[in-house]
Amino acid sequence: MDKLDLEIKIEKLISKGAEANIYLGTFLGYKAVFKKRVPKPYREPEFDLNLRVRRTLNEAKMLYFARKGGIPVPTLFYFDTKETLIIMEFIEGKLLSHCIKEMTVNTLKELFYKAGEIMAKLHLNSIAHGDFTTSNIINTGKELVIIDFGLSKKTSEIEEQAIDMHLLLRSLESTHYDIVNYVKNSVVEGYEDIMGKGYAQKVYERMLEIRRRGRYVKERRKKG
Amino acid sequence: MVSKRTIVLGIESTAHTFGCGIVDDEGNILADVRSVYVPEKGGIHPREAAQHHSTHCSEVVKKALAEAHISIDKVSAIAIALGPGLGPCLRSGAVIARALAVHFSKPLLPVNHAVAHIEIGKMLTGAKDPLIVYVSGGNTIIAAFSGGRYRVFGETLDIALGNCLDVFARKLGLAPPYIIEGLHVVDKYAEKGEKIIDLPYVVKGEDLSYSGLLTAALRKAREPGVRIEDLCLSFRENAYNMLVEAAERALAHTKKKEVLLTGGVGASPILQGKLKLMAKEHQAKLYITPKKYMGDNGVMIAWTGVLLYKSGITVDVKESFIKQRWRLDEVDIPWIS
Incomplete structure (x- = not known):
């Protein structure tokens, strides 16, 4: 076992996200990301532990399912629910949210078309991501890799699929409001080309319906 | 030459509170008068709340002017919360604001209620x-x-x-x-409460859904052997933690301090304590709006009116429609560069 210990090395903290600390290191010779879900002082301890264990297990499962479905995700190396730790492949690249500013409109359209395709592929594999935003997509230069499956669900419900669509478009509206009008259609087209126009339309309409459910939404006025 | 001091009279009537606030351009609060509709049972009945507002509006406005020790001709403009909110309530406030603006020839300032909560904070x-x-x-x-x-x-x-907490408490x-x-x-x-149920x-990304929690908690309440205190603790933990987590996600994303x-x-x-701990983790500081101005009030409308007035934004009385679903x-x- 000594040998194994030597081969797992955590080197440095690279990011402090909302629910986990992300460390860079090596795992059996591979460059690896260590995602450690840390306790939150604002939650009751029992509540906190339950949530972290549930999310760790869930993310590990979903990474496996997504990989099995041929969707570009980091390879799962190892996970430990007691430590609420996931070790996975390190993906070289930049978060999509960080590289939008330096891109031409045409490149952006291509990228968001691909994002729409990935979303559709997840849905075809009965995975709803649950946090599908530009901060959870890595652009490697060759392809887009989707990460952060902590809020994902194994489901084919159109409601959850529409939530994914809502979250991606919303991240465009809140963070990338200057490009939303150029790329919104690309997302929908990418999604349509995998799911088929009819089904994609249904998802889009359900998304509008979800938005109407909120209290103060303009769309509600247009109904009927 | 003495520069003219801007004074704005603001009217709030989006929900249960009819409020009139008077504020100057330095943020001095000259008057804060409120009349709150309290339902005998249940929640807010929009029409009854509007009735309450119409009954009390003139006394509230008069009282505010008296409190500020000014006459209405010293007021530079009238600010009104045109939305979002309950239609009948919004209408009753808009009627008096329009009347004041027309009768005393004052500009009318269209205030968004959510913006006002932020600006006063x-x-x-x-x-x-x-x-x-x-x-x-x-x-x-x-x-x-x-x-x-x-x-x-x-x-x-x-x-x-708030709706989720109130309905839960009422139904129990x-x-x-x-x-x-x-x-x-x-x-x-x-x-x-002692144990978590x-x-x-x-949490969906940075969005939340409370209706499922409400339904499940109310169903749980009917099960035998469930202590109401435990249920309240669990309900509250879920409700607040969801919000704090969504805020934490947004904080990690925006990197605000x-x-x-x-x-x-x-x-x-309780919520304040949780948010404070969360903010600290991200080296951010929590600012808490003073309790008196957390709830609906006319002061926040007047202050946002000052900001609108200084940016040259007014609304023609003929165009001053209420907007029930006016999104933030x-x-x-324009006042933030």
């Missing part, structure tokens, strides 16, 4: 560029300023946090009154 706490957590009976919004507007990063997909027969010794009844009962925890808590539900010391992110904010 910023003015009173000194927060400059915060992540905003706005929680009330009708709103649950996580927003931040960017590119000329307050952008919504997260919000409830169905009912608001714990309320009204909803507030006991400065605490919401749910917080009060939760104090004696598993309830739905629904300030968090501003505003809106009526923000008065909960639809409003241009």
Whole structure:
């Protein structure tokens, strides 16, 4: 076992996200990301532990399912629910949210078309991501890799699929409001080309319906 | 030459409160008069609330002018919350604001109620560029300023946090009154809670959904052997933690160094404590809007009116329609550069 210990090395903290600390290191010779879900002082301890264990297990499962479905995700190396730790492949690249500013409109359209395709592929594999935003997509230069499956669900419900669509478009509206009008259609087209126009339309309409459910939404006025 | 001091009279009537506030351009609060509609049972009945507002509006406005020791000709402009809110309530406030503007030839300033909650919080706490957590009976919004507007990063997909707490308390027969010794009844009962009961925890990205939690908790209440205190504790933990987590996600995403808590539900010391711990983890500072101005009031409308007035934004009385669903992110904010 000594040998194994030597081969797992955590080197440095690279990011402090909302629910986990992300460390860079090596795992059996591979460059690896260590995602450690840390306790939150604002939650009751029992509540906190339950949530972290549930999310760790869930993310590990979903990474496996997504990989099995041929969707570009980091390879799962190892996970430990007691430590609420996931070790996975390190993906070289930049978060999509960080590289939008330096891109031409045409490149952006291509990228968001691909994002729409990935979303559709997840849905075809009965995975709803649950946090599908530009901060959870890595652009490697060759392809887009989707990460952060902590809020994902194994489901084919159109409601959850529409939530994914809502979250991606919303991240465009809140963070990338200057490009939303150029790329919104690309997302929908990418999604349509995998799911088929009819089904994609249904998802889009359900998304509008979800938005109407909120209290103060303009769309509600247009109904009927 | 003496520069003319701007004084704005603001009227709030979006929900249960009819409020009139008078504020000058330095942020001095000259008057703050409110009359609150309290239903005998149940929640707000929009038509009855509007009736209440119409009955009390003239005395509230007169009282505010007396409190400020000014006559109406010293007032530079009239600010009115045109939305979002309950239609009949909005209409009753708009009627008096329009009448004042026309009769005394004052400009009318169109204020968005959500913007007003944010601006009063910023003015009173000194927060400059915060992540905003706005929680009330009708709103649950996580927003931040960017590119000329307050952008919504997260919000409830169905009912608001305040609404969720109130309905839960009411259906269990714990309320009204909803507030006991400065605490919401749910917080009060939760104090004696001992164990956590598993309830739905629904965070979707930075969005929240409270309706599932409410339904499940009410169903749980009918099961034998469930202590109401445990249920309140679990319900409250789920409801607040969901909000704090969504805010944390938005904070990690926007990298803001300030968090501003505003809106009526923000008065909960439990929620404040949780947000404070969360902000600290991200080296951010929590700013809490003073309790008196967390709930709906006319002062926040008047202060936002000052900002509009200085930016040259007024509305023609003929065009001053109420907007029941006027979203926060639809409003241009020219006073922040």
